[in-house]
Every structure is written in C-alpha cells, then in structure tokens.
Amino acid sequence: MQDNTYRSTGTFSPAGVGIGLALAVIAMFPIAFLYSYAVRYIPFIYINFLISFGAVFAVAYIYTFGESLGRNRSRVASLAAMLLAGVLTLFVFWVTFLYVLSERRLEYVKMLTDPAYVIDLIKELINVGWFTLKRNRVKGTFYGIMLAVEAVVYIGIFVFVWWTALKSRVFCEKCQKWVVRESVAMFFDLAPLEAIATSLATGTDAWVDALFLAQSTPSLRVELASCAHCNELHVLTLVHSQDVVDKDGNPSTEEKNLLENVLISTATAARFQARVAQLQADFAAGN
Numbered sequence: 001m002q003d004n005t006y007r008s009t010g011t012f013s014p015a016g017v018g019i020g021l022a023l024a025v026i027a028m029f030p031i032a033f034l035y036s037y038a039v040r041y042i043p044f045i046y047i048n049f050l051i052s053f054g055a056v057f058a059v060a061y062i063y064t065f066g067e068s069l070g071r072n073r074s075r076v077a078s079l080a081a082m083l084l085a086g087v088l089t090l091f092v093f094w095v096t097f098l099y100v101l102s103e104r105r106l107e108y109v110k111m112l113t114d115p116a117y118v119i120d121l122i123k124e125l126i127n128v129g130w131f132t133l134k135r136n137r138v139k140g141t142f143y144g145i146m147l148a149v150e151a152v153v154y155i156g157i158f159v160f161v162w163w164t165a166l167k168s169r170v171f172c173e174k175c176q177k178w179v180v181r182e183s184v185a186m187f188f189d190l191a192p193l194e195a196i197a198t199s200l201a202t203g204t205d206a207w208v209d210a211l212f213l214a215q216s217t218p219s220l221r222v223e224l225a226s227c228a229h230c231n232e233l234h235v236l237t238l239v240h241s242q243d244v245v246d247k248d249g250n251p252s253t254e255e256k257n258l259l260e261n262v263l264i265s266t267a268t269a270a271r272f273q274a275r276v277a278q279l280q281a282d283f284a285a286g287n
C-alpha cells in the first residue's frame with residue numbers, strides 16, 4: 001500500500017525556538033506581576049491556583065505563537081525549549097511572588113540573578129508559611145509538598161501545550177507557510193465509512209461520491225488543510241463525531257479521529273469541494 005500520509009519534515013528552525021523563547025521571557029514578567037498581586041490579595045486559595053495555572057498557560061501559548069512565527073517544525077527542539085521556558089516561568093513567578101510578598105523589600109534583580117538565594121528564601125517561607133487554609137496556617141512539609149505539586153503542574157502545563165497546540169499542525173514546505181486545518185461545516189453519513197477508508201487508503205476518488213449528509217448521530221466530520229498559497233498540499237482528516245447526553249441531561253459531542261492526515265491530490269480536493277457545494281445546494285433545495 002502506498003504511503004499517502006502527511007508527515008512533518010521535523011525541520012529545526014533556530015529562529016522559531018528563539019522567537020518563542022524571547023516572547024515567552026518578555027511576557028513572563030508582566031504576567032508574573034499580575035499573578036503575584038492577584039494571589040497575594042485574593043484570599044481564596046483555590047482561585048489562586050486557577051489564576052496561577054491560567055498565567056502559566058498564557059506564557060506557554062505565547063511561546064507557541066513565537067515558535068510558529070519562526071516556523072520551527074522540530075518536535076524535539078520544541079519540547080526542549082518549552083521545558084526550559086517552563087523552568088524559567090516557575091523561577092520568575094517565584095521571584096516576583098517573593099518580591100510582592102515582601103512588599104518590594106527584597107531585591108528583585110539580586111533574586112533573578114541568584115537562584116541559590118531564591119531557593120533559601122523559599123525554604124524560609126515554607127517554614128513560616130503566609131496563608132491559612134481551613135483556619136490553619138499552611139507551612140512546613142505540607143506547604144512544601146503543595147509547592148512541589150504546583151511546580152510539577154507548571155511544567156506539566158508546558159508539556160500539555162506542547163503536545164496539544166503544536167502536535168497536529170500542517171506545514172507547506174514549498175511555500176514555507178503553516179496551513180490552517182478547517183472543519184467542513186457538514187456532517188456526513190457514517191454508513192459508507194469502510195468504502196471511504198478503503199478508497200482513501202488506495203488513493204482513488206471513489207470516497208467523494210460516497211459522501212452523503214448524515215441523518216443522525218454518530219456521523220462523520222471532515223477536516224481539510226489546504227495550502228491556499230500553492231493549492232498543491234491538501235491534507236484530510238476523518239473524525240467520528242457523536243452527540244451524547246450525560247446522566248444530568250447535558251449534551252456534548254464526543255469525537256475520535258478515524259483517519260489522520262491523508263494526503264490527497266489537488267484534483268481530488270477540488271472534487272471534494274464540489275461535492276460539498278452540491279450537497280449544500282441539495283440541502284438548501286429541500287432534498
């Protein structure tokens with residue numbers, strides 16, 4: 001069987017990692033101050049955790065934005081840079097938080113340039129604590145464990161964003177551009193799935209004619225990434241989509257990729273687009 005799956009070249013771009021890290025470091029400081037003042041003055045510990053995780057997500061997404069600008073496709077370089085950005089974020093958040101907690105009496109630049117000093121300050125803070133939970137001051141081993149868990153979550157957020165936000169992107173090497181993956185605003189009948197999958201796997205166009213509007217759930221959703229610049233790269237993904245209602249009556253949609261990143265020709269992509277237009281017209285006409 002021919003291999004017609006799109007795969008990233010994995011090309012490493014120093015500019016991508018460089019811009020990502022630069023933007024993350026620039027953004028880290030204002031976000032660290034917002035986070036620190038919020039955590040210091042909002043007396044609800046659970047809200048504080050949510051704020052801190054939101055702040056870490058923000059830095060992680062800013063990194064990915066910069067990395068995209070610089071067109072890095074290397075997953076390994078991306079992970080290494082994001083782990084570094086995660087550790088830096090943790091450190092800058094700590095320094096800024098200690099600075100805010102000390103009512104700006106600690107020296108900010110000294111802390112930034114002396115990690116050993118910061119670690120000593122954190123140890124001291126763990127010994128005395130600074131906030132209460134259920135009327136008890138949180139300190140000692142319990143507080144230490146809490147901070148360790150928080151640190152692991154921070155790094156985990158960077159790994160999560162690396163895994164999700166950067167995983168499934170399509171890059172046109174010819175045009176040196178990212179290609180947006182668009183969902184076709186239509187649900188297709190799942191019954192001919194086997195015929196569709198076989199046709200796609202063998203590189204024929206028969207699958208296009210096997211697409212009909214779905215009458216019920218579960219159904220088939222199609223995502224297509226087409227390079228608008230050269231119109232030569234077309235990557236198709238088939239998604240199994242099912243509307244479900246949980247025991248409380250809340251509706252949601254469960255989705256699972258059936259076939260990922262199948263390369264199709266420009267002619268096939270055009271046939272598919274024509275088929276979608278035809279089904280839309282039929283639907284509008286009441287058939």
Ligand SMILES: [Zn+2]
Nearest residue numbers: 172175227230
């Ligand atoms: Zn292109």
